[in-house]
């Protein structure tokens with residue numbers, strides 16, 4: 156299958172790319188900068204916050220698009236009363252607007268195919284909220300609404316649209332947090348460990364394996380049983 160993975164250069168996206176490549180998919184990475192090493196995928200430079208850049212990225216791919224994984228995401232954390240407009244816009248532009256317009260571009264082809272998959276990487280924070288992350292939480296909650304709406308709108312075309320809500324996954328996004336914050340987070344995780352990018356990638360693989368084709372419009376929590 157042909158797969159597009161946004162933000163596939165590092166972290167969770169990179170693990171998703173590796174997982175899909177290892178099972179034989181042809182993978183296109185949409186990212187601002189290339190991966191550090193050769194992942195066996197094609198890199199296409201795309202700024203997910205720009206519709207023009209997204210359009211150009213999709214134009215570079217010939218043939219069907221069977222899988223889109225909207226994984227690119229950023230955080231600009233600040234308490235609500237101090238959040239600047241630029242930081243609201245930056246986060247919403249990548250995490251929500253960018254993900255939607257990638258889906259729109261992919262859907263134009265997917266609608267003509269027999270079966271295809273869109274997976275949106277949301278966050279547990281989009282379900283339960285988190286102090287200091289108002290823009291991020293809003294973007295991830297919005298992505299769940301996009302997931303559920305697209306699932307209903309394109310079910311008749313057999314486009315299966317689901318979201319994954321990871322909990323605390325060890326990547327560059329979380330390694331900046333202090334040891335105190337990490338220890339506190341661990342107390343809410345019954346499985347008593349942080350997730351790995353592979354924990355998320357394996358679920359993407361399952362959702363697109365053909366063994367989960369009666370799932371659409373769902374949010375899968377990949378969070379070690381997090382109690383929040």
Ligand code: NAD
Nearest residue numbers: 162165166167186187202203227228278321323324326328
């Ligand atoms: P990361 O920062 O390690 O990687 C994000 C990737 O997205 C990078 O390769 C980056 O270059 C790319 N990217 C950022 N802005 C972009 C843009 N404008 N255009 C194109 N590419 C862009 O982050 P991660 O931890 O791997 O997170 C991946 C996804 O998972 C994000 O959507 C994040 O919100 C979500 N998530 C992460 C965690 C976690 O604990 N790490 C938890 C829940 C959800």
